[in-house]
Each structure stands twice: as structure tokens, then as C-alpha cells.
Amino acid sequence: MQVRVRYAPSPTGLQHIGGVRTALFNYFFAKASGGKFYLRIEDTDQGRYDGRAVQDIYDTFEWLGITLDEGPREGGPFGPYIQSERIAFYQDAAEQLIASGHAYRCFCTASDLEKMRAEQAAAGSGTGYDRRCRSISPATASMRVAASERSVVRFKMPTEGSTVVRDILLGDVAWPNKDVSPDPVILKADGFPTYHLAHAVDDHLMQTSHVLRGQEWLPSAPLHVQLFQAFGWEPPLYCHLSTIMGQDGHKLSKRHGSTSAQEFRLGGYLPQAVTNYITLLGWSYDGEKDIFTKSELETLFSLEKLSKSPAVFDYQKLDYYNGYWIRQLPDADIARLIEPELAKAGLVGASAPVSSTERAILTSAVSIARERLHKLADAPAVLGFLFRDPPLTDSASYIPKKTTAPEVVAVLEKLLPEMAGISGRDDEANEHHFHSLAETWGLKVGQVLMPLRLAVTGTTASPPLMSSIRILGVDKAVARVKAVIELLKKA
Numbered sequence: 001m002q003v004r005v006r007y008a009p010s011p012t013g014l015q016h017i018g019g020v021r022t023a024l025f026n027y028f029f030a031k032a033s034g035g036k037f038y039l040r041i042e043d044t045d046q047g048r049y050d051g052r053a054v055q056d057i058y059d060t061f062e063w064l065g066i067t068l069d070e071g072p073r074e075g076g077p078f079g080p081y082i083q084s085e086r087i088a089f090y091q092d093a094a095e096q097l098i099a100s101g102h103a104y105r106c107f108c109t110a111s112d113l114e115k116m117r118a119e120q121a122a123a124g125s126g127t128g129y130d131r132r133c134r135s136i137s138p139a140t141a142s143m144r145v146a147a148s149e150r151s152v153v154r155f156k157m158p159t160e161g162s163t164v165v166r167d168i169l170l171g172d173v174a175w176p177n178k179d180v181s182p183d184p185v186i187l188k189a190d191g192f193p194t195y196h197l198a199h200a201v202d203d204h205l206m207q208t209s210h211v212l213r214g215q216e217w218l219p220s221a222p223l224h225v226q227l228f229q230a231f232g233w234e235p236p237l238y239c240h241l242s243t244i245m246g247q248d249g250h251k252l253s254k255r256h257g258s259t260s261a262q263e264f265r266l267g268g269y270l271p272q273a274v275t276n277y278i279t280l281l282g283w284s285y286d287g288e289k290d291i292f293t294k295s296e297l298e299t300l301f302s303l304e305k306l307s308k309s310p311a312v313f314d315y316q317k318l319d320y321y322n323g324y325w326i327r328q329l330p331d332a333d334i335a336r337l338i339e340p341e342l343a344k345a346g347l348v349g350a351s352a353p354v355s356s357t358e359r360a361i362l363t364s365a366v367s368i369a370r371e372r373l374h375k376l377a378d379a380p381a382v383l384g385f386l387f388r389d390p391p392l393t394d395s396a397s398y399i400p401k402k403t404t405a406p407e408v409v410a411v412l413e414k415l416l417p418e419m420a421g422i423s424g425r426d427d428e429a430n431e432h433h434f435h436s437l438a439e440t441w442g443l444k445v446g447q448v449l450m451p452l453r454l455a456v457t458g459t460t461a462s463p464p465l466m467s468s469i470r471i472l473g474v475d476k477a478v479a480r481v482k483a484v485i486e487l488l489k490k491a
């Protein structure tokens with residue numbers, strides 16, 4: 001079977017992690033099976049249309065390297081790929097269902113429906129449309145339409161029996177028809193289709209072989225199967241993907257943290273990491289291998305390895321993958337990627353553009369920072385000391401725990417004459433030198449190096465101290481030590 005799959009988002013907001021996963025799975029499935037992947041914009045709910053959404057989809061795809069075989073901007077043999085440009089197809093399809101007795105015109109007004117609901121509530125009877133317009137004869141309905149009476153088209157959903165949804169992941173799922181929404185609207189009064197009709201028509205016309213989509217669509221799937229049957233069309237093979245949860249077991253939402261691709265893109269995550277981690281939400285290869293490049297996934301991905309259980313989105317794991325993928329990059333690439341982060345934090349580029357001196361510092365700094373960066377946005381915290389003197393506002397912040405200002409001053413004063421030699425030795429030799437100094441002075445290594453680290457970097461957790469001093473420049477480091485001595489003497 002020629003695999004043809006699609007990503008069919010409704011442009012109602014920014015791309016959500018769940019949507020990104022659906023897109024990635026469809027894309028990888030198409031690639032791995034030599035098929036086609038297309039984008040279809042499902043914008044028939046004009047009330048919820050968000051103008052930023054389509055651009056955001058394209059930006060997200062470009063960022064992740066997802067390429068399209070067909071789509072709104074790419075074109076293709078089954079276009080247009082934007083549903084609002086395909087209205088005539090849906091109207092014809094609705095007429096076809098009316099003609100074959102599978103659908104009917106409903107003339108109920110909003111107030112009729114409200115009254116119906118109130119009566120149902122009072123009687124404690126079932127809710128949902130009571131199918132009252134089913135009994136209007138086709139001839140009468142045509143006359144009322146000709147007389148410009150407003151109407152919608154409803155699908156005659158069977159009330160008895162059950163519908164079997166064949167799902168690649170979940171197996172055959174039998175749904176009692178009475179549990180499916182009664183006679184849902186398929187064409188609205190403004191002539192626009194609802195999602196149910198539009199996507200079925202398009203999946204048929206666009207020769208979609210498989211539908212990989214979120215599990216929230218499973219309850220509508222019996223209706224979709226019935227629609228395909230009513231048209232006499234072969235339905236695509238469905239595959240409803242497991243839900244993505246937060247760590248508290250609730251569906252992933254804003255409450256848990258960033259959920260849009262844009263937030264991750266702007267928040268310093270690498271596309272390699274996002275692709276790697278998101279693909280593991282509900283898919284695994286052999287249960288062991290967990291680092292994948294995009295091109296590996298383009299050949300290794302398969303539907304057999306999908307999981308039915310809900311996937312848990314763990315922000316820490318994403319950071320782990322991000323750190324991993326950052327470390328795979330050459331220094332020059334990391335420098336290029338973190339430069340905007342440092343600029344945002346006002347650490348470089350004060351005299352825009354970023355100066356060549358700053359760039360040189362940055363490039364040599366990457367070697368000491370790469371192990372510490374979980375996100376590109378961590379760069380200002382890790383490397384800020386190279387570009388900005390620690391503030392001399394709080395003398396206590398330069399005094400390690402269990403020591404006093406005079407003790408720190410004494411150590412720093414002893415260190416000052418030793419610092420000049422740093423530039424003549426490599427990091428390892430310097431390390432060794434200061435360790436033996438501590439021994440000679442009868443002090444622990446920490447008692448010597450922690451005051452120095454605080455004075456030079458302003459933090460207790462800087463990258464390795466000797467390399468930090470080398471990259472900062474010994475003169476600057478000496479000046480900082482002197483400034484801290486002054487500050488502590490006044491304290």
C-alpha cells in the first residue's frame with residue numbers, strides 16, 4: 001500500500017507539543033515507508049481561527065527540519081490544501097448524503113434547540129439532538145431551502161448496534177452507536193462543513209492511507225467510520241496516539257510549563273533534542289536505544305513500536321536530551337547559538353554588533369561551558385562572569401560558609417602574587433600548583449580555591465576555576481580579587 005499521511009491541524013493557536021508529536025510521527029512514518037506526507041489546514045471553524053497559526057506551523061517545521069511533499073505552500077496534485085478553499089467539495093458531499101438518504105436538512109433554530117434542551121433537562125431524559133427534523137420529507141425540505149429558510153445538514157447516525165473502529169494500535173474498538181453524538185451537524189447554516197465531514201471528504205479525496213492522530217478523536221471515530229460507509233468509501237487505517245500527560249497524571253497543559261513549540265524554540269532548546277525526546281513519547285525502538293538523530297528516525301520509525309499507555313512529558317528528561325545534543329555540537333556552533341542568549345541578557349553586544357573580542361572569548365568559553373549547558377538559555381548564568389564583573393554590593397556573598405572576612409582577605413592576599421604565574425602554565429599544572437600551595441599553607445584546597453572562585457566569578461558553581469581565569473584573563477581576575485579584598489576590608 002502506498003503510504004500517504006497528513007498532518008491536519010486546526011489553526012487555532014500555537015503548535016502544541018501534542019500536535020508536534022502527531023506531525024513527527026506522521027512524517028517519520030511516511031519517510032520510513034517511502035510514502036508521502038502532506039499538510040492540510042483545517043480552518044472550517046472560522047470563529048476559532050488564529051492568523052498566527054499557519055506561520056507558526058511552518059516555522060516549527062522549518063526548525064525541526066520536517067519537510068512536506070504537499071501542502072498549502074508546496075502545492076500538489078490534491079490541492080487546495082486549505083479547507084476554507086475547498087467548501088464546494090463538502091457541499092457536494094453533503095448533497096450526496098442527502099440524496100442517498102444518509103443525511104437530512106434540519107431547520108431547528110437556536111431557540112428551538114434551547115427549548116428542546118430545557119425540556120430534556122426537566123424530563124430527566126437523554127441529552128443531544130432528538131432528531132425531530134429527520135421526519136421532514138425531502139420534498140418539503142427542498143421547498144423550505146428554496147424559500148431561503150436557514151438550515152443545517154445532519155448525518156443520520158444509526159441509533160442501534162455498534163460501529164467497529166479498526167485501529168492499528170488499539171485493535172478493533174466496538175462502540176455502541178447510541179453513545180455517539182446523535183445526528184451530528186455536518187454542514188453548518190453558513191455553508192461551512194464541520195470537522196467531521198470535511199476531514200472525511202479530504203482524507204478520501206487526498207487518498208490518505210493512514211490517520212495518525214491524538215486519542216481525543218477516538219470517540220468521534222465511529223461517526224467517521226459511518227460517514228465513510230455512507231459514502232461507500234474505504235476508510236483510512238486509523239491509529240489513535242496515546243495521550244501526553246504531565247507528571248501529575250493530568251493531561252499536559254500550560255500548568256505544567258511550556259507546551260508550545262515556539263516556547264521551546266525561543267527558550268534555548270535544540271531541534272535535535274526536541275525531536276529526539278518528543279518521538280519517545282509513546283514510541284520506542286528496542287527499549288534500550290534512546291538517542292536518535294532525525295535521519296535515524298526517518299528509517300527506524302515504525303507503528304509496531306507505538307505504545308498504548310499514556311506518555312508522560314518530563315521536563316527534566318527534555319533538559320537531559322538537550323544537554324546531550326548541545327554537547328554533540330562543535331564549539332563554534334555552540335558559540336553561535338549561545339551568542340543571542342548572552343546578547344538578550346545584555347552580556348555581549350552592548351556595542352552592537354557583538355565585538356570580535358567578545359566573540360573570541362565566547363568561542364574559547366564554550367569548551368568550559370558545554371558540560372554545564374542544559375539549554376542555550378543557561379549560557380548567561382554559566383558564562384556571565386566572563387563578560388561582567390561580579391557586583392560588589394554584598395560583601396557576604398564573597399565569604400564562604402564557616403569563614404570570616406579577615407580569613408578570606410588573608411587567603412586572597414596570599415594568592416595575589418601567585419596569580420601572575422597562571423598564564424605560564426596549562427590548566428592541569430595550575431590546578432596542581434594551587435593544590436600544593438594550599439598544602440604548604442596548611443589549608444584545605446577548598447579554603448583556598450573557594451574564596452578565589454567567589455572573587456573571580458561571583459558564584460560557587462562556576463566552570464573549572466583555572467580555565468575560567470585563563471579565559472577571563474589573569475589581569476582581570478587579579479583586578480577582581482583586589483576589588484573583593486577592598487570590599488571585605490571595609491566590611
Ligand code: GLU
Nearest residue numbers: 008009010042199213217
Ligand atoms: N483538525 C484536527 C485537529 O486539529 C485534526 C484531527 C485529525 O487529524 O483528524 O486536531
